[in-house]
Amino acid sequence: MFKWLEKNIPKIVIAPSFFAILVFVYGFIAWTAWISFTKSRLMPKYDIVGFIQYDRLFDSPRWEVALNNLFIFGFLFILIAMILGLIIAIFLDQRIRIEGFLRTIYLYPMALSLIVTGTAWKWILNPGLGIENVFKNWGFENFTFDWLVNPDYAIYTVVIAGVWQASGFVMALFLAGLRSVDQEIIKAAKVDGVPTTKIYTAIIIPSMAPIFLSAFIVLAHLAIKSFDLVIALTGGGPGYATDLPATYMYTMAFSRGDLGQAASSAIIMMIVIFSVVVPYLYSELRNKNDQ
Template identity: 65%
Template sequence: MGWLQEQLPKLVLAPSFAVIVLFVYGFILWTVYLSFSASRMLPNYSWAGLTQWDRLWNTLTWQIALDNLAVFSVLYIVLCLVIGLTLAILLDQKIRVEGGLRTLYLYPMALSFIVTGTAWKWFLNPGLGLERSMREWGFDDFTFDWLINPDMAIYTVVIAGVWQASGFVMAMFLAGLRGIDNEILKAAQIDGAPAWKIYTRIIIPQLGPVFMSAFVVLLHLAIKSFDLVIALTGGGPGNATELPATFMYSYSFTRNQIGVGAASAVFMLMTIAAIIVPYLYSELKGGRK
């Protein structure tokens, strides 16, 4: 009976663990193999070496997706960090309505990317959103057609993404600010240091771990962005907002190029792993000290 009581938790969790191993890690290995196979419309397990990878890197749409990812990632991360830090500093002043403002800024993160993309698609649509409203109010020359402009469409994805994630980054920075030793700040105030110097010389340099954590989270979200783009622009107009995640989906399920789609998925996995694994290693190594 004692043995059964000890092993019962393991027996109960064993089926769930087996399902996770099969449907997560098993299918990751399956996708990796497909990226080196001769698969086209259907899986073909004949070994083809780097053929699919060569096709991937010679596909113009993939090059466009990588360029868009670079633009989106840089703007998304920088703007989220700047806005999040600014909001956190303002809320750190312990204003009366802090609770309400914090909830207001955090609310977008509670929404799914599909809801965010759909809402911003309505808002930015020239026929029924901002442009139409401004013209109905008498601004007949007002134009905001970024959603349908191939040169500007990627920036609408940036706007929607920043709107959703900046509140979350604000919460991270606010937690970091509240964890700083007040004695150091009081000493600086007694010495007559102005508020802006206290933040730039003392507070912000101590937020290095928060910056790193926020950077890793935001970069991970940027690389795997799919539902936001699908809901907002559908990857268009043309390929103007194509990202690696939308490329992977379209080539795997609509263009019947499973091998190329698998190669793009594996590339995304390796990129995310190259970011997450060193970060987790440094955190675990620091935790042992």
């Protein structure tokens, strides 16, 4: 008995985590998936009736807005954060004397809660007292900046705040990538007389493909899960103009009491995330096993 214990101690140690994950992640996903195929409203029902929740979901104009917003937000957020992050990283890579100090400034938003970020930007973008007012005071009497309360533009304020929060982090990733490029190749290129810009475009950036992929994955993941930022910045409004799948799900689950819709929207979110993350994780794990 004691011998058996000693032999299997590693398995025994990891077993609680394993079962916790099995239940709390995989079991729960299964439960949610199950509910998404039922007529559950306020209380869960367990009779499977097929895809009616998904039919309802895709008939709902609000969900359509949420998906659309996810697309707009995701696309712009990822694109701008990547470009900004890359530019700053390259600029910072020019043997800047106060690099550490600047890096600290660029990255601090990542330490903040998205609720804090949302609160700050909500105040800055406040039509009347915020940025708009600043420009009016500077003499631009006709300047208006009411994106926060304009249903057509409100989603872009989420992009602004999101980029502010995450671009410093992308910068850090890229900077690490730039530094990890083999210095001898760069030296060889310099000896060959390749100009600096060309060294970046032809040698360094192409060799950072894996970093671009990681940054993309992280940002996509952040975008799809975005919830706090929208709640704090716009509350999903005006109306439901800035709803994202995450806020849609939350509203259905906790204010509308529509479990079926909440479950089906959550499952769709998971499918979207996994279609991005799974191929990446798979290749990562496989590479690791090869080594």
